[in-house]
Amino acid sequence: MCAIEIQPVVTTERLVLRRPRLSDAKRIAELANDHDVARMMSSMPWPYGLSDAEAFLAAQDDKPGCDFVIEHPAEGMVGVAGFKFDALGRPELGYWLGRPYWGHGFATEAARGALVWAAKDWRKRAIIARHFTDNPASGEVLCKAGFLYTGEVTLTPSPARPEPAPCRTMVWLA
Numbered sequence: 001m002c003a004i005e006i007q008p009v010v011t012t013e014r015l016v017l018r019r020p021r022l023s024d025a026k027r028i029a030e031l032a033n034d035h036d037v038a039r040m041m042s043s044m045p046w047p048y049g050l051s052d053a054e055a056f057l058a059a060q061d062d063k064p065g066c067d068f069v070i071e072h073p074a075e076g077m078v079g080v081a082g083f084k085f086d087a088l089g090r091p092e093l094g095y096w097l098g099r100p101y102w103g104h105g106f107a108t109e110a111a112r113g114a115l116v117w118a119a120k121d122w123r124k125r126a127i128i129a130r131h132f133t134d135n136p137a138s139g140e141v142l143c144k145a146g147f148l149y150t151g152e153v154t155l156t157p158s159p160a161r162p163e164p165a166p167c168r169t170m171v172w173l174a
């Protein structure tokens with residue numbers, strides 16, 4: 001569950017990051033049921049149905065870390081960003097945007113906002129992130145948000161890929 005604040009809200013120049021609500025299920029399922037989104041994620045179900053969105057939302061209260069819905073004032077929900085703990089207990093940032101919203105700088109803006117929250121309110125000093133090597137756009141997002149490559153590359157499965165693929169680890173220090 002979200003430490004420190006029960007319902008944190010992060011406001012950036014164009015976006016609002018807020019806690020997910022049960023009423024987000026339909027929109028999440030619509031945007032997430034896209035193979036080009038799911039194959040870049042290591043733990044997103046594929047195919048992604050309404051029941052997957054409902055399970056994601058139902059798990060929120062008991063989840064370590066914190067997820068945010070990324071909202072645009074005119075467009076509504078455009079994606080999700082969140083922190084979980086990796087196998088080594090390190091806080092890890094992940095995110096995805098619905099395809100209509102790619103290419104506007106939203107992921108970079110949301111990642112920067114989420115990192116400010118993680119450092120200031122969640123009091124984390126180091127955050128990791130990982131991207132598949134065939135996802136240079138996410139590498140760009142992470143570099144622009146201030147992450148650096150650690151040199152660690154791990155073969156990582158994704159439900160939307162036939163076999164594990166190499167993933168690069170990055171780190172951000174507050």
Ligand SMILES: CC(C)(COP(=O)(O)OP(=O)(O)OC[C@H]1O[C@@H](n2cnc3c(N)ncnc32)[C@H](O)[C@@H]1OP(=O)(O)O)[C@@H](O)C(=O)NCCC(=O)NCCS
Nearest residue numbers: 037040096097102103104105106107108131136137138140
């Ligand atoms: C990756 C993703 C989050 C990017 O979102 P976005 O809002 O379009 O990202 P931004 O606009 O903030 O930044 C993308 C950057 O990557 C660059 N880029 C895009 N495609 C690229 C490519 N094939 N090679 C190199 N750079 C690329 C863009 O030019 C941009 O950089 P710039 O601002 O310097 O021009 C989005 O495409 C997405 O959700 N994809 C599916 C899920 C995913 O990959 N999640 C991340 C898992 S690690």
